[in-house]
Amino acid sequence: MDDAQVPCGGDVTQPLQLSLEGRVARLDGWLNPARYCGVPKRFNNPWPAHVPGLRDVLRWKLGFGEKVQADFPDAQAPAAGETLTPGQLHAMPERGWRVTWLGHAAFLLSGGGVHLLIDPIFSDYCGPLRMLGLRRRLPPPCGIGDLPAITAVLLTHTHYDHCDLPTLRKLGKTTPLIVPEGHAEWFESLGFGRVTPVAWWQSVEVARGVTVTATPAQHFTARSLWDRNRGHWCGWCIEAGGVKLWHSGDSGYCPAFGEIGTRLGPLDFGMIAIGAYQPRWFMRPLHMTPGEAVCAFQESGCRRATGMHWGTFQLSDEPLGEPPLLLAKELASRGIAPECFESGRVGQRWSVAAAGRDEARAIP
Numbered sequence: 250m251d252d253a254q255v256p257c258g259g260d261v262t263q264p265l266q267l268s269l270e271g272r273v274a275r276l277d278g279w280l281n282p283a284r285y286c287g288v289p290k291r292f293n294n295p296w297p298a299h300v301p302g303l304r305d306v307l308r309w310k311l312g313f314g315e316k317v318q319a320d321f322p323d324a325q326a327p328a329a330g331e332t333l334t335p336g337q338l339h340a341m342p343e344r345g346w347r348v349t350w351l352g353h354a355a356f357l358l359s360g361g362g363v364h365l366l367i368d369p370i371f372s373d374y375c376g377p378l379r380m381l382g383l384r385r386r387l388p389p390p391c392g393i394g395d396l397p398a399i400t401a402v403l404l405t406h407t408h409y410d411h412c413d414l415p416t417l418r419k420l421g422k423t424t425p426l427i428v429p430e431g432h433a434e435w436f437e438s439l440g441f442g443r444v445t446p447v448a449w450w451q452s453v454e455v456a457r458g459v460t461v462t463a464t465p466a467q468h469f470t471a472r473s474l475w476d477r478n479r480g481h482w483c484g485w486c487i488e489a490g491g492v493k494l495w496h497s498g499d500s501g502y503c504p505a506f507g508e509i510g511t512r513l514g515p516l517d518f519g520m521i522a523i524g525a526y527q528p529r530w531f532m533r534p535l536h537m538t539p540g541e542a543v544c545a546f547q548e549s550g551c552r553r554a555t556g557m558h559w560g561t562f563q564l565s566d567e568p569l570g571e572p573p574l575l576l577a578k579e580l581a582s583r584g585i586a587p588e589c590f591e592s593g594r595v596g597q598r599w600s601v602a603a604a605g606r607d608e609a610r611a612i613p
Contacts, residue, residue, distance in 0.1 A: 292431060292470075292481040296504055298534040300469045309531050317527045317566040320578075324570035327386035328352070328560025330595035337598070339397040345602035346492050348518060352389050352595040353561040354411055356496065356520055360601075361459040361489030363400035367496050367520075369420070370413035375562050377409060377472070383562055386569060390596030393419045401425040401455045405498035406470045406482035407432055410562055417441070427453065429463060431480030432470075449483060450512070459489040464509050466500035468535055486513050491603035495549060496520040499558070501534040502541035506548040514550025518601040521545055523576055523592065524559025527567040536565070539576035543583060546590050552604065556592040 294300070301309075308314050330352070338349070338357065346360030351369065358365040371393050376383040393416065402424055404412050417426070425443040426436055433446040447453055452462040464484040471477040484498035486509075495509070495516045510516075525536045537545060539556070546554050559572040573592030580587055591611070593599075599611050 290431065291478040293478065294467050294469075294503070294534075295465075296467070298467055298501060298503065300534050301531050303474070305531055309528060314528050315530050319527075319568050319571060321568060321571045321574045324568040324574055326570045328570070328573075328592075328595050330387050330390060331597070333390045333395070333596050333598075335391075335395045335397075338391060338395055342600065345490065345600060346487075346494060346518075348494065348520070348555075348599045348601060349390075350520075350555065350557065350593055350595055350597050351391070352385075352387070354405070354496075354499070354520075354522065354558050355389075356557075357396065358487060358494060359397070360492065361456065363456045363459050363489075364397045365455070365461075365487065366396075366399055366402045366420075367485060368405055368411040369402065369416050370410060371416045371419070372413050375410035375413070375564075383410070383564065386561060386563060387595060396420075399424055400459075401427055401461075403461060403485045403487075403496070404428045404432075405466070405484060405496065406468060407435070407472055407480060408470065408499070409472065410564065411499065412472075414439070425455070427455065427461060429481035429483045435476075435480070447483070449481070459487070462486040462488070462513065464495065464498075464513070465503075465505035466498045467503035467505065468499045468501070484509075486516070492517050492601055494518050494520070494601065495551065497522050497545065497549075499536060500545075501532075502537045502544060506545040510548050510550035515604065516549060516551045517553070517604060518599065519546060519549060519551035519554035520557050521551070521554050521590075522558035523556035524567070524572040525565040526572075527565050532565060539572050540579045542576065543579045543585070543590065551590075553588075553599075553601075554590045555597075555599065556590070559592070561595065 349357040354368040355370055356367045371389050373385050374383055422441050427445045430446040430448045433444045436444045447463040449463050449465050452460050454460050464486050466482050466484050468482040470480050470482055485496045487494040493516045521542050523539045523542045526532050526538045556576055563569050576592050
């Protein structure tokens with residue numbers, strides 16, 4: 250069965266860059282397994298999922314796997330983008346939240362008197378070495394210096410496209426980091442002084458009345474050949490003022506989404522990954538197709554959502570601009586209004602109020 254046609258709740262048991270600003274010495278643990286000494290625990294996915302390994306990577310990159318037939322082969326352009334001013338970024342909404350897409354999986358969330366960043370990456374490359382070619386295809390909508398004072402940074406895992414050390418350093422090593430469990434020791438060894446590890450379903454208060462909860466996801470972590478799954482991976486649910494926001498993190502389609510909806514739903518606004526899904530034999534356990542993302546949207550109980558994890562870095566084999574086209578096709582086939590699950594512009598902002606007030610809406 251084609252993945253875009255997998256019904257919600259169907260069988261999901263079928264069998265990722267840091268800018269190189271200096272030399273090898275700046276690779277921060279990429280070749281240093283000693284950073285993980287004394288941390289024997291390895292994390293896994295609690296449901297059957299064959300997460301690919303080095304042999305699978307070589308098979309993929311050497312062209313021995315199944316060939317990809319793109320649905321929209323001409324959709325090669327990156328996401329559209331716009332430039333944001335410091336005034337637009339600093340303003341705190343009078344009520345509810347403002348959600349700003351900074352590209353890839355990075356968001357600025359403003360509300361409840363706080364500014365939160367999720368998976369910020371401002372570097373030009375998202376890998377340990379520029380020779381890998383994982384170059385940013387469009388600029389961020391702002392510079393790091395344009396951002397407001399950040400209350401905390403939420404990280405979903407430590408793959409290079411989600412955990413960009415140059416960005417985190419520029420934000421300041423005293424900026425609070427909220428991370429999945431298993432990563433705190435590594436960050437502390439790099440000099441970050443305010444690191445809070447959070448296990449799945451655990452909640453922490455980042456400011457008075459503002460709570461974040463780590464939600465399950467199906468993925469893996471590694472920054473080297475020696476540290477695979479030494480730390481966990483997650484999504485984040487942010488709640489304040491009667492509003493719930495959810496960031497899916499990186500995830501294959503899995504039973505977690507229904508449980509998230511049962512425990513935490515309904516969710517007022519979702520940020521759901523829709524890209525980096527080809528080739529399916531490799532990416533199925535790691536990243537969702539747009540069709541699977543629609544299932545996750547429904548099962549998690551999102552009222553509105555935007556697609557992310559597409560259009561910024563060419564991480565996989567599908568055309569860079571294909572995910573939003575497939576998303577629109579999937580929504581139409583299921584009778585879901587396109588404004589319910591958008592694929593926006595980098596730099597786009599949404600205003601999200603509590604249910605029963607205004608619906609979530611894009612800010613012009």
